Amino acid sequence: xKQIIVQKFGGTSxxxxxxxxxxxxAVIREKKLGNDVVVVVSAxxxxxxxxxxxxxDISPNPSAREMxxxxxxxxxxxxxxxxxxxxxxxxxxxxxxxxxxxxxxESVHQKARIIDIKTERLRKNLKQxxxxxxxxxxxxxxxxxxxxxxxxxxxxxxxxxAAALKASRCDIYTDVEGVYTTDPRVVPNATRxxxxxxxxxxxxxxxxxxxxxxxxxxxxxxxxxxxxxxSTFNLDNLGTLIIGAKDMEIYQPxxxxxxxxxxxxxxxxxxxxxxxxxxxxxxxLSDENISVDMIIxxxxxxxxxxxxxxxxxxxxxxxxxxxxxxxxxxxxxxRAVHIDEDIAKISIVGAxxxxxxxxxxxxxxxxxxxxxxxxxxxxxxxxxxxxVEKEDAQKSVKALHKIFELESNEIADVxxxxxxxx
Amino acid sequence: xKQIIVQKFGGTSxxxxxxxxxxxxAVIREKKLGNDVVVVVSAxxxxxxxxxxxxxDISPNPSAREMxxxxxxxxxxxxxxxxxxxxxxxxxxxxxxxxxxxxxxESVHQKARIIDIKTERLRKNLKQxxxxxxxxxxxxxxxxxxxxxxxxxxxxxxxxxAAALKASRCDIYTDVEGVYTTDPRVVPNATRxxxxxxxxxxxxxxxxxxxxxxxxxxxxxxxxxxxxxxSTFNLDNLGTLIIGAKDMEIYQPxxxxxxxxxxxxxxxxxxxxxxxxxxxxxxxLSDENISVDMIIxxxxxxxxxxxxxxxxxxxxxxxxxxxxxxxxxxxxxxRAVHIDEDIAKISIVGAxxxxxxxxxxxxxxxxxxxxxxxxxxxxxxxxxxxxVEKEDAQKSVKALHKIFELESNEIADVxxxxxxxx
Numbered sequence: 001x002k003q004i005i006v007q008k009f010g011g012t013s014x015x016x017x018x019x020x021x022x023x024x025x026a027v028i029r030e031k032k033l034g035n036d037v038v039v040v041v042s043a044x045x046x047x048x049x050x051x052x053x054x055x056x057d058i059s060p061n062p063s064a065r066e067m068x069x070x071x072x073x074x075x076x077x078x079x080x081x082x083x084x085x086x087x088x089x090x091x092x093x094x095x096x097x098x099x100x101x102x103x104x105x106e107s108v109h110q111k112a113r114i115i116d117i118k119t120e121r122l123r124k125n126l127k128q129x130x131x132x133x134x135x136x137x138x139x140x141x142x143x144x145x146x147x148x149x150x151x152x153x154x155x156x157x158x159x160x161x162a163a164a165l166k167a168s169r170c171d172i173y174t175d176v177e178g179v180y181t182t183d184p185r186v187v188p189n190a191t192r193x194x195x196x197x198x199x200x201x202x203x204x205x206x207x208x209x210x211x212x213x214x215x216x217x218x219x220x221x222x223x224x225x226x227x228x229x230x231s232t233f234n235l236d237n238l239g240t241l242i243i244g245a246k247d248m249e250i251y252q253p254x255x256x257x258x259x260x261x262x263x264x265x266x267x268x269x270x271x272x273x274x275x276x277x278x279x280x281x282x283x284x285l286s287d288e289n290i291s292v293d294m295i296i297x298x299x300x301x302x303x304x305x306x307x308x309x310x311x312x313x314x315x316x317x318x319x320x321x322x323x324x325x326x327x328x329x330x331x332x333x334x335r336a337v338h339i340d341e342d343i344a345k346i347s348i349v350g351a352x353x354x355x356x357x358x359x360x361x362x363x364x365x366x367x368x369x370x371x372x373x374x375x376x377x378x379x380x381x382x383x384x385x386x387x388v389e390k391e392d393a394q395k396s397v398k399a400l401h402k403i404f405e406l407e408s409n410e411i412a413d414v415x416x417x418x419x420x421x422x
Numbered sequence: 423x424k425q426i427i428v429q430k431f432g433g434t435s436x437x438x439x440x441x442x443x444x445x446x447x448a449v450i451r452e453k454k455l456g457n458d459v460v461v462v463v464s465a466x467x468x469x470x471x472x473x474x475x476x477x478x479d480i481s482p483n484p485s486a487r488e489m490x491x492x493x494x495x496x497x498x499x500x501x502x503x504x505x506x507x508x509x510x511x512x513x514x515x516x517x518x519x520x521x522x523x524x525x526x527x528e529s530v531h532q533k534a535r536i537i538d539i540k541t542e543r544l545r546k547n548l549k550q551x552x553x554x555x556x557x558x559x560x561x562x563x564x565x566x567x568x569x570x571x572x573x574x575x576x577x578x579x580x581x582x583x584a585a586a587l588k589a590s591r592c593d594i595y596t597d598v599e600g601v602y603t604t605d606p607r608v609v610p611n612a613t614r615x616x617x618x619x620x621x622x623x624x625x626x627x628x629x630x631x632x633x634x635x636x637x638x639x640x641x642x643x644x645x646x647x648x649x650x651x652x653s654t655f656n657l658d659n660l661g662t663l664i665i666g667a668k669d670m671e672i673y674q675p676x677x678x679x680x681x682x683x684x685x686x687x688x689x690x691x692x693x694x695x696x697x698x699x700x701x702x703x704x705x706x707l708s709d710e711n712i713s714v715d716m717i718i719x720x721x722x723x724x725x726x727x728x729x730x731x732x733x734x735x736x737x738x739x740x741x742x743x744x745x746x747x748x749x750x751x752x753x754x755x756x757r758a759v760h761i762d763e764d765i766a767k768i769s770i771v772g773a774x775x776x777x778x779x780x781x782x783x784x785x786x787x788x789x790x791x792x793x794x795x796x797x798x799x800x801x802x803x804x805x806x807x808x809x810v811e812k813e814d815a816q817k818s819v820k821a822l823h824k825i826f827e828l829e830s831n832e833i834a835d836v837x838x839x840x841x842x843x844x
Contacts, residue, residue, distance in 0.1 A: 017476050017479040017480050020480060021480065051499065054439050054499075054503060055502075055503065055506055057439040058439050058442060058443065058503055058506045058507045058510060059506045059507065059509060059510040060510075062506040062509070063505075063506065063509055065516075066502045066505045066506050066509070066517060067502075069498065069501065069502040069505075069517050069519075070498070070499060070502035070503065070506075072498070073495040073496075073498035073499050073502075074495075076491065076492070076494070076495035076498065077473065077476075077492060077495050079491065080477075080488045080489070080491040080492035080495075081476060081477065081480055081492065083485075083488045083491075084477055084480045084481045084484040084485065084488050084492075085480045085481065087481060087484070087485055087488070088480060088481040088482075094487075095488060095491050097491075099521060099566070100566055100567075144521070144522055145522075
């Protein structure tokens with residue numbers, strides 16, 4: 001029986017008609033290998049931004065339902081154009097929107113979760129030898145309403161389709177060559193990983209490696225769909241395969257190093273040490289839908305019977321959080337609130353660190369030798385994170401990348417500017 | 423019971439977000455009158471042209487199905503934005519695409535005809551007090567394929583919705599103030615007609631008055647839907663009402679004068695006068711889906727036993743027609759094919775000419791007095807058309823407009839350049 005391969009191309013891969021023709025080549029290449037091919041595409045380049053801008057021109061607060069009606073048109077354009085490009089190269093293809101496929105979601109707008117994917121029409125069209133081009137990011141409800149999946153939506157569409165069709169693989173085509181041991185723009189001899197486990201990829205995604213949205217990796221892990229991250233513009237490079245940890249031989253304790261500059265540290269100082277104060281604080285943040293990342297509560301000072309509660313939140317949530325800090329401070333009877341924006345969270349990730357207790361110590365020592373002050377620490381099974389000054393971020397990443405022997409003999413060929421880490 | 427009013431706004435009325443806000447005002451104005459309102463919109467301004475350009479960049483001959491997938495996104499954008507604009511003015515509204523309404527068409531792409539419109543969802547939403555914003559131009563098949571209606575599609579959507587909902591009226595909002603006795607850019611004191619019959623409107627549309635597509639007028643006539651043509655940008659002007667002839671008092675023999683510059687005259691010279699030659703000629707054109715307008719076959723010349731067959735076709739069909747002329751000429755054993763591109767069809771239209779035999783004579787005399795040569799004539803119940811040299815078009819229209827007493831005391835306030843009639 002034929003293998004089914006799901007391919008996903010993001011907005012930059014289909015940004016203009018010339019790029020769409022190149023994507024058609026990548027699709028046909030897979031078809032020529034004898035596979036059944038289902039392609040998921042996002043909206044072209046800046047289409048979504050443009051649509052959002054028009055909506056904001058019209059209303060400061062457009063309804064979620066109408067935003068979904070509006071944004072879903074973006075993929076409608078790209079699936080039709082890609083299908084025409086495949087036809088122009090004499091291969092049979094058909095475009096299907098979410099309603100035509102039957103990508104069923106919950107009845108929630110702008111961040112719906114997929115609950116079922118009908119495969120009848122897909123299987124029929126594959127049987128006819130057609131390449132199927134499916135609109136990513138969108139879904140439909142039982143009542144025929146159009147929904148969108150929110151952040152990481154098209155990746156999630158692709159993985160969910162692969163799971164529903166029991167595909168052999170889901171290839172996520174993007175503008176990078178795969179998953180690296182760290183950002184190659186910071187460390188030029190970063191190594192491209194041939195394989196990485198879902199778990200490691202999830203942790204890397206959470207700490208700032210922008211290759212895949214965690215949601216799509218979660219879905220791939222749940223349904224055990226092999227995921228491949230590869231470049232649209234270098235088809236000879238197979239990229240990085242993401243699979244279950246149990247299917248991998250683990251040689252190295254650490255797989256990757258990442259710096260996350262999107263966090264802000266908040267410290268509530270001298271909070272009276274009475275029961276329920278921490279619950280009150282984090283409950284208030286949770287009520288506003290603000291996620292908290294690292295948390296440290298100091299031991300209570302004996303003299304004042306107060307302690308400090310420090311935590312980090314995402315920059316995007318800062319404005320919302322700030323508006324309730326004064327109230328929380330009064331509720332908690334805290335002395336002051338300190339904000340620190342110039343921080344970076346440096347993380348090492350690796351499924352191999354589970355049985356090796358020395359890894360954390362090596363990380364702390366490496367930073368100490370460079371006189372880098374660690375402000376907060378958090379650990380879980382396969383990740384260790386340290387909060388440092390932002391100006392120390394690049395130095396930290398380089399040193400950790402070296403000490404854990406992640407360097408390649410080759411210099412990565414990476415486009416794009418060096419991220420502003422200092 | 424509440425009246426249902428269907429409104430239709432074309433691409434120029436929703437060309438940008440500011441114009442969309444003005445359209446929202448026009449919609450709310452109708453709602454405030456106590457009516458249930460269903461609004462049909464086209465794609466924004468040049469969206470369709472832009473989408474077609476991208477398709478042509480990708481493929482010289484894109485598939486009809488994928489063109490429909492592509493073009494239908496245009497109305498998807500405008501219905502969502504208009505709905506947001508109505509929300510922003512605190513009125514309840516919901517956008518629905520053709521699939522959500524259930525605008526069922528035949529299974530033909532790019533020129534589908536509507537076969538049924540489901541009214542269940544529409545009636546439910548109207549009952550909830552919502553203004554409904556429907557995507558024009560598009561439909562769907564029983565199998566969930568997306569179709570488009572071709573030329574005049576959005577007008578037809580609006581009229582068909584009005585018929586299905588038994589609406590009291592269908593208002594076609596456009597950039598002109600209504601239907602005039604002739605093009606006010608040619609004759610500044612043309613009169614805006616308060617009322618005109620479907621039949622007269624149909625003839626005017628066929629001979630180049632670009633206010634409404636004949637198809638929508640046909641549909642309105644068939645279901646007896648009162649149509650109103652009015653300006654989006656001057657809501658105080660009620661425009662022109664188009665109704666059945668039996669509902670009108672007819673005072674004047676001639677209602678309008680129009681010049682159609684879109685025709686080309688073709689003459690097959692010295693065609694042997696044998697049975698079946700005309701059938702062969704027009705059969706060959708019909709096989710290529712080329713419509714023929716005026717036809718004249720001369721009496722056979724006794725000396726050669728041949729005759730000339732002259733006819734007119736639309737400019738858009740010329741390339742296609744030309745490619746088969748040589749073959750037809752040989753099949754018919756004709757001597758030559760002459761093409762005349764510099765022609766204009768001048769028509770007078772009026773339900774009142776039925777019982778007045780002098781009208782045609784007046785038309786011919788008027789042109790003769792100006793030394794204008796009439797190349798072909800065609801007549802039907804309520805229209806008389808004469809083919810003249812293109813350079814005589816403007817002069818002809820002015821003279822006929824005057825002789826049939828169509829002049830107004832006011833100068834029409836019309837935007838736009840004078841059409842290139844000479």
